[in-house]
Amino acid sequence: MSIVIETQDLWRIYQTGAQEVAALRGVNLQIERGRFVALQGRSGSGKTTLLNCLGGLDQPTRGAVRILGEEMKNWSDEQLTTWRREKLGFVFQSFGLIATLSAYENVEFMLRLRRVAVTERHRRTLACLERVGLSKWGHHRPDEMSGGQQQRVAIARALVNQSPIILADEPTGELDSATAVEILQLFRQIVQEDHVTLLMVSHDRLVEQYADEVLQLRDGQIVK
Ligand code: ADP
Ligand code: MG
Numbered sequence: 001m002s003i004v005i006e007t008q009d010l011w012r013i014y015q016t017g018a019q020e021v022a023a024l025r026g027v028n029l030q031i032e033r034g035r036f037v038a039l040q041g042r043s044g045s046g047k048t049t050l051l052n053c054l055g056g057l058d059q060p061t062r063g064a065v066r067i068l069g070e071e072m073k074n075w076s077d078e079q080l081t082t083w084r085r086e087k088l089g090f091v092f093q094s095f096g097l098i099a100t101l102s103a104y105e106n107v108e109f110m111l112r113l114r115r116v117a118v119t120e121r122h123r124r125t126l127a128c129l130e131r132v133g134l135s136k137w138g139h140h141r142p143d144e145m146s147g148g149q150q151q152r153v154a155i156a157r158a159l160v161n162q163s164p165i166i167l168a169d170e171p172t173g174e175l176d177s178a179t180a181v182e183i184l185q186l187f188r189q190i191v192q193e194d195h196v197t198l199l200m201v202s203h204d205r206l207v208e209q210y211a212d213e214v215l216q217l218r219d220g221q222i223v224k
Contacts, residue, residue, distance in 0.1 A: 003066075004165060004197050005031040005054060010063035012049050012220075023049040025220035026063070033164070034195040036188060038207040041217035047201040050217065051167050054199070055088055056080045068164065085114055089158025089196075091168040095150040097142040103129065103153045104138035110160050128156040132186060148179035155186060159194075166190075168200040177206065184210045 012024040023046045031037050041047050052058035053065055056072050064071055068087060072080060090096075097106045107128055111121040129138050132152040142150050151171060158166050168187070172180035188210045191198050200207065208214050216224040 002033045003030050004033045004068050005029065005199060006064075006066040007050075007054070008064040008066075010050075010053060010065060011061045012046070012053055012058065013061040023220055024053065024060070027217075027220070027222055029215075029222065031197060031199060033197050034191065035213060036191045036198045036200070036211045038211035038214045039199060039201045039217060040203065040207070040214060043203075045217045046220040047217055048169055049220075051169050051199070051201060055090065055167050056084055085110070085161060087163050087165060089161060089163045089166040091151070091154050091158050091166065091171045093170040093173040095142070095147075095154045095174075097150055097153055097157075099142055102139050102141055103134060103145070103149075103156075106142070106153055107156045107160050110157055114161065124160050125156075128160045129153075131159060131190075132156045146179075147175050148182060151175065151179075151183055152186070155183075155190070159190065162194075164196055166196055166198045168198065170201050170203060172202060172204050172206070180204060180206060 007027050007029040010024050010027040011022065014021040014023055027050060039047055039050070049058065053060050054067065072083065098109065101109065104125055108121050108125040111124060129135055132155050134149065134152050134156065137145065137149060142153070172183050175183060184206060187198060187200065190196060200211070215222055
């Protein structure tokens with residue numbers, strides 16, 4: 001058994017003027033390699049804050065985060081960025097694709113950032129587009145694709161670095177339920193085949209059928 005995502009008494013308190021908002025109030029989390037874990041909870045319960053703290057996009061106020069056994073404490077922005085590109089894939093509700101780039105270029109861009117050689121970039125980009133069922137869509141831009149297709153491009157982009165961990169924040173939030181099911185099935189298949197660890201925030205009750213485990217966040221604390 002190997003724990004790849006871990007937090008200990010994690011707090012994140014936002015200071016807005018004179019007001020303090022405790023978005024996370026002592027979260028203790030342990031996720032094993034190869035698991036598909038869903039994180040549910042009402043709007044404002046701290047789900048995005050937790051994901052951001054795990055991905056090094058936000059700094060905890062107190063407590064510890066360990067990803068793949070490493071604590072990203074006092075790292076420079078540059079260190080964090082390099083680390084994030086290597087270890088994590090991100091998928092967001094609003095897809096986050098670059099509008100001026102084709103599907104192929106959106107996926108390949110990740111490999112350019114990591115200075116992967118051109119033939120290898122080509123091979124991996126095509127393989128990932130095929131993986132998500134978009135072999136024929138590589139030359140299309142995001143605005144020429146459906147929401148489900150755009151999310152598939154985003155998933156291909158998250159896969160192309162072969163990162164051991166994928167963090168997804170409401171990836172089905174803007175999709176109709178039939179398309180949401182397709183995306184959840186795709187994620188399930190990826191976890192199964194690649195043994196990646198997936199933490200997915202979702203409002204969707206559907207996710208319970210696909211995840212290995214469902215965690216509930218309430219007012220900044222895990223209650224289940
Ligand atoms: P969720 O993703 O579950 O909807 P969030 O993590 O976005 O919840 O937010 C948790 C709480 O923290 C909310 O009360 C929200 O208003 C607050 N919050 C989130 N981000 C910020 C921020 N940058 N500044 C101040 N408060 C924030
Ligand atoms: Mg959120």
